[in-house]
Amino acid sequence: MPNFEVPSTAPADPDGGLAALRGDCARMxxxxxxxxxxxxxxxxxxLIHGVDVPVRSARLLDAMSDYGD
Known part of the structure; x- marks a missing residue:
């Protein structure tokens, strides 16, 4: 029976940091x-009709200092 070598597509260390993430992106x-x-x-x-924002989302953004001040 043949033994096929299949390279893993998952990183060896899921918490490998930025270098591992960049390597994964380069392979993809x-x-x-x-x-x-x-x-x-x-x-x-x-054709431009505006944007509808749910009240709950608008209140959330209004409560954030970056958006509400």
Missing amino acids: APHWTAPAHAASRPVPPS
Whole structure:
């Protein structure tokens, strides 16, 4: 029976720190492809409808000093 060597995709130490994270990202980068950049076009104002924020979220942001002051 053949013994296949399969490299592990998981880091050896899950708490390896920033160096381990950068190494994981470098190994994954070839698997990610960037879409072709499409030229953006202006959006007509009739298509812009604003943003609805739930009251609970608005209160949370209002209570944060970075946003509410």
